[in-house]
Structure formats: C-alpha cells, structure tokens
Amino acid sequence: MCIACSSNKLSIYSQIPIEITAMAIVGLSNAGDRLPGKRAVGDDDEAAAADYRLKGVRHLSDTGITRLPGRYVLPASDRPGRSVSAGTRVKLPVVDLGRLRVPSERAAVLKTLEAACREFGFFQVVNHGLDVDGAATRMLDVAARFFELPFQDRARYMSADVRAPVRYGTSFNQANDAVLCWRDFLKLSCAPPLRDVVPSWPDSPADLREVAAEYASANRRVFVEVVEAALEAMGVGGGDGVMEELATAGSHMMTVNCYPACPQPELTLGMPPHSDYGFLTLVLQDDVEGLQVMHGGEWLTVDPVPGSFVVNVGDHFEIYSNGRYKSVLHRVGVNSTRPRISVASFHSVGAERVVGPAAELLDQGRGGQPRWYMDTDFATFLAYLASAEGKHKTFLQSRSLAFA
Numbered sequence: 307m308c309i310a311c312s313s314n315k316l317s318i319y320s321q322i323p324i325e326i327t328a329m330a331i332v333g334l335s336n337a338g339d340r341l342p343g344k345r346a347v348g349d350d351d352e353a354a355a356a357d358y359r360l361k362g363v364r365h366l367s368d369t370g371i372t373r374l375p376g377r378y379v380l381p382a383s384d385r386p387g388r389s390v391s392a393g394t395r396v397k398l399p400v401v402d403l404g405r406l407r408v409p410s411e412r413a414a415v416l417k418t419l420e421a422a423c424r425e426f427g428f429f430q431v432v433n434h435g436l437d438v439d440g441a442a443t444r445m446l447d448v449a450a451r452f453f454e455l456p457f458q459d460r461a462r463y464m465s466a467d468v469r470a471p472v473r474y475g476t477s478f479n480q481a482n483d484a485v486l487c488w489r490d491f492l493k494l495s496c497a498p499p500l501r502d503v504v505p506s507w508p509d510s511p512a513d514l515r516e517v518a519a520e521y522a523s524a525n526r527r528v529f530v531e532v533v534e535a536a537l538e539a540m541g542v543g544g545g546d547g548v549m550e551e552l553a554t555a556g557s558h559m560m561t562v563n564c565y566p567a568c569p570q571p572e573l574t575l576g577m578p579p580h581s582d583y584g585f586l587t588l589v590l591q592d593d594v595e596g597l598q599v600m601h602g603g604e605w606l607t608v609d610p611v612p613g614s615f616v617v618n619v620g621d622h623f624e625i626y627s628n629g630r631y632k633s634v635l636h637r638v639g640v641n642s643t644r645p646r647i648s649v650a651s652f653h654s655v656g657a658e659r660v661v662g663p664a665a666e667l668l669d670q671g672r673g674g675q676p677r678w679y680m681d682t683d684f685a686t687f688l689a690y691l692a693s694a695e696g697k698h699k700t701f702l703q704s705r706s707l708a709f710a
C-alpha cells in the first residue's frame with residue numbers, strides 16, 4: 307500500500323487484519339470430534355450444516371438449539387474446558403491518559419505503559435477522552451442492532467473479497483476453518499480518509515454510518531496518543547517516519563464482533579488463540595467477559611472495566627521494538643446466557659512498508675541490542691500464510707532470528 311494510502315486505492319492490508327490474525331492461530335487444527343452419543347442440529351444434514359456455515363451463529367442461536375453442532379466442537383485438547391467466568395481473572399495494568407497529559411505525571415505513566423507492553427502485551431486505557439457515555443456506548447448499541455437485523459439485511463454485506471471496505475461473515479477464517487468459531491463479524495475499513503469509505507458501510511441501522519464514523523475517528527485519536535507514548539516509553543523518537551505514518555496514513559480496520567449465547571460454551575471458542583498482526587489493537591467491549599489473555603502459561607480472563615479500552619501489542623510492534631514489547635496470544639470464550647459485543651480496532655503502518663527493528667534500538671553507540679527479527683512486509687506474510695502448517699507456529703516466530 308502506498309504510504310499516503312490514497313482515497314481510491316484501498317490497501318489490501320488495511321482490509322484484512324482478521325485474515326492476518328487467522329494465520330497466527332495456534333491450536334485450531336482438525337475437524338471437531340463429535341460429541342459421543344449426542345445428535346446436534348445439522349450433524350446429519352450436510353445441507354443444513356452448510357446453511358449454518360453461511361448464515362452464522364446469530365442465526366443458529368436464534369433457532370434455539372440446545373446442543374452445539376459438531377462443526378463447532380473443538381478437539382478435546384483445544385477446548386476451553388471451564389467457563390470464562392470460572393477462569394482466573396486478571397486486572398490488566400491501567401494506563402491513565404488523563405495523567406499522561408499532565409507534564410509532572412507523564413514519566414510515571416510512561417513507566418507503567420512500558421512495563422505493561424513488555425510484561426503483559428496488554429493493558430487498559432482509561433480517561434482516554436472518548437465520550438464513554440456517548441460515542442462508545444452508541445457504537446456498542448448500533449453494533450448490537452446491526453446483528454439483530456433480519457439475516458437478509460446482514461447478508462447484503464457478505465463478501466469473499468478481502469479488499470471489500472465492508473464485509474460481514476462468521477467464524478474466524480470462514481472459508482478455511484475446519485472447526486467453526488462461535489462468532490459473527492462485521493468488518494469496516496477505516497482506511498484514511500474515512501469519508502471515502504463510509505458510504506460503502508451498511509446503511510442499516512440508519513445511524514450506523516454516522517455512529518461508527520464518529521467512533522472510528524475518536525478511536526484513531528486515542529490510538530495515536532497511545533502509540534506515541536509507547537514509542538516514547540521505549541526511547542524511540544520515530545525519526546524513521548513510523549510515527550508520522552501511523553498518525554496520518556497507517557492502516558485502520560474496525561471489526562465488530564458478535565458472540566451470541568452458546569448452548570455448550572465449554573466445547574468451543576468465539577475466537578481461537580491468535581496474535582494480532584499490526585502495531586496496536588484497541589478493543590471496546592460491553593460488560594460481558596470473554597477475552598482471555600495468555601500470561602505465565604495460563605489463560606486469564608480480562609475483567610472488563612466499563613468505559614476503558616483493552617489495548618494489545620501486535621506482531622508489528624514486537625518486531626519494531628526488537629522484542630521488547632510482546633505480541634501476546636489471546637482468545638475469546640463464550641457463555642451460555644449472555645451475548646457479547648466487542649469492537650476491535652486494528653492499527654498499523656501501510657502494507658507496502660517494510661517493518662524491522664527500529665534502527666535506534668540497534669544502535670551500538672547507544673548500547674543497542676542485537677537484532678532479533680528479520681524485516682518483514684506484507685508479501686512475506688502472505689507467503690507464510692500459504693505455507694504455514696502445524697500448531698503453535700506463529701508468523702512472528704517465522705520472522706524471529708532466534709528461531710532461524
């Protein structure tokens with residue numbers, strides 16, 4: 307993608323972070339084993355199974371099923387086992403942007419941010435300036451209403467074209483998933499300039515475009531403030547133009563996720579373990595828990611803090627930071643009683659930019675470190691996707707010189 311990302315030339319990369327994250331899956335392998343002795347909707351009927359695959363889990367959930375169709379049942383070793391709420395909970399480090407803006411407090415907040423990116427790869431951002439009762443709540447509300455539309459209305463936005471500026475679908479990587487995930491999604495490209503892509507977004511619910519555009523702009527402002535601070539905390543001045551690109555022309559994709567109540571949540575996942583490909587992902591979620599983060603060899607359930615963003619480091623940032631910041635595996639569990647909505651905003655540089663460790667970190671004159679990652683670009687990533695096989699092998703590892 308051109309760095310300027312001109313309005314009439316949409317970036318492949320900016321459209322497909324989820325396809326990208328799909329390739330960083332671990333643990334999603336063979337077709338689901340069937341529940342012994344149990345018959346589920348669609349199990350004996352390939353046509354019906356194909357129908358569900360096409361129509362997604364919202365449709366399936368609305369049929370009132372009481373057992374999970376076999377296509378959604380993970381192999382025993384990949385199942386979440388206990389419910390999300392029974393899992394060990396974690397309060398992620400909190401980064402207070404209000405304090406970050408106070409000169410006398412900035413250094414302390416940067417320290418918290420740096421430690422969070424290094425040790426957790428995840429943190430929560432509060433006092434971000436985005437009107438929580440306004441833009442954020444309206445975004446979650448319109449997202450919920452979109453998934454309540456009749457299936458035919460949602461289906462208008464189905465597309466196999468990953469370049470489409472709007473795309474409705476189900477599972478994780480719908481076309482290829484051997485075991486389907488308990489998730490439907492709406493992906494909206496927010497590639498700048500936003501005004502050029504908004505007209506292609508759904509026109510129903512009637513306020514979706516206005517609400518989502520307002521939210522996307524505000525989200526981008528928060529991202530710019532956070533990524534600038536994260537670079538500063540790492541001691542990198544962005545002299546290579548990365549910060550400028552991230553602020554003005556980087557890729558920006560918004561994925562609205564819908565995880566309906568699931569009859570047997572212990573057997574499936576809303577999203578499998580994956581890492582994100584870009585610099586930072588900002589997740590807005592409702593008050594239903596579901597996001598789980600891998601830390602210390604354990605899946606920890608994130609306690610949703612109302613009005614906050616959950617932010618995580620992506621593969622690009624891990625590479626750019628030469629491994630100082632961590633792009634961490636995460637997954638989404640579902641539950642049997644409450645549907646969940648989340649809105650994930652993926653931010654990175656443009657697809658044509660080569661990303662490698664920041665030169666400033668490798669500078670021997672500053673006591674720099676050895677280089678831990680090869681440079682990478684989007685073409686390399688696509689090649690990896692085509693050849694990737696096996697569990698527990700992420701794209702990031704394939705770029706690591708420690709594994710070479």
Ligand SMILES: O=C(O)CCC(=O)C(=O)O
Pocket residue numbers: 327561563577582589591596597636637638648649650
């Ligand atoms: O739903 C969530 O909380 C997380 C979503 C996520 O991991 C993703 O969209 O990649």
